[in-house]
Amino acid sequence: MMKDEKNAELRRQPKYMQLADHISHMIETGQWKPGDRLPSEAEMAKTLPTSLGTIQKALGRLAEHGAVVREHYRGTFVKGPRSLLGPWHLRFLDDDGKTLLPINQKVLGIEKVSGKEPWESFLGKSSFFVCIKRLIDVNGEFNALSFFYVSGDKIGNLLAMPVNELDGMYMRAILRSRFGTPTLRLVEEVTCEAMPDDICQSLSLARDSVGMVFHIMSYGYREEPVSYHLVYVPPNKRRLELRSSNNLKTS
Numbered sequence: 001m002m003k004d005e006k007n008a009e010l011r012r013q014p015k016y017m018q019l020a021d022h023i024s025h026m027i028e029t030g031q032w033k034p035g036d037r038l039p040s041e042a043e044m045a046k047t048l049p050t051s052l053g054t055i056q057k058a059l060g061r062l063a064e065h066g067a068v069v070r071e072h073y074r075g076t077f078v079k080g081p082r083s084l085l086g087p088w089h090l091r092f093l094d095d096d097g098k099t100l101l102p103i104n105q106k107v108l109g110i111e112k113v114s115g116k117e118p119w120e121s122f123l124g125k126s127s128f129f130v131c132i133k134r135l136i137d138v139n140g141e142f143n144a145l146s147f148f149y150v151s152g153d154k155i156g157n158l159l160a161m162p163v164n165e166l167d168g169m170y171m172r173a174i175l176r177s178r179f180g181t182p183t184l185r186l187v188e189e190v191t192c193e194a195m196p197d198d199i200c201q202s203l204s205l206a207r208d209s210v211g212m213v214f215h216i217m218s219y220g221y222r223e224e225p226v227s228y229h230l231v232y233v234p235p236n237k238r239r240l241e242l243r244s245s246n247n248l249k250t251s
Contacts, residue, residue: 016057066184101139119228128152
């Protein structure tokens with residue numbers, strides 16, 4: 001979409017969405033940082049050509065999307081999305097049912113790939129995509145394979161990062177700190193299916209072995225798609241701990 005067309009589309013949006021978009025842009029460009037207190041609703045109403053109700057609706061929308069947090073009697077603050085950085089989808093429990101098993105991640109490679117399903121339909125059209133392939137060791141008991149995709153048009157500079165700098169790092173933390181692209185919301189889908197032949201071969205599994213396949217889609221400010229994460233987990237005896245979305249949004 002051309003810039004003029006995008007601006008025209010924004011002007012057709014309701015006023016509260018236009019204001020929410022403007023505040024999101026201020027956050028994205030670093031003018032407001034995580035932890036910063038936004039001007040009060042009354043202060044905004046004095047300086048902006050819009051009603052108090054529109055301001056409240058815009059802030060409510062941003063709070064729903066995880067960009068800000070609203071605290072009674074204190075105000076509205078830019079939210080720091082630290083709680084969405086770790087591998088919460090791989091929280092395997094030890095025999096006591098409480099202790100989390102240790103996880104080690106090793107980057108196998110980072111490469112430029114073409115658009116294919118399922119990541120292309122989520123991330124949108126791009127001249128290329130970047131894929132980070134990792135081997136995930138769960139307590140020395142079994143390995144999983146991880147494929148982390150981002151748009152090359154948006155975050156293509158990720159290709160220039162040395163592989164050894166990515167070892168043991170959470171990719172969402174790197175996108176936030178190095179590229180100013182935080183993750184504010186995750187959607188996770190899980191299937192139990194026969195894994196592809198190349199995955200079975202990489203994990204030393206019998207052909208058509210059935211395991212769990214995680215599809216983790218992350219969103220940033222203004223509900224923009226950030227990353228598509230595929231994780232292949234082989235059959236294992238460990239129980240997987242699931243956490244509620246409310247816990248995920250707590251800093």
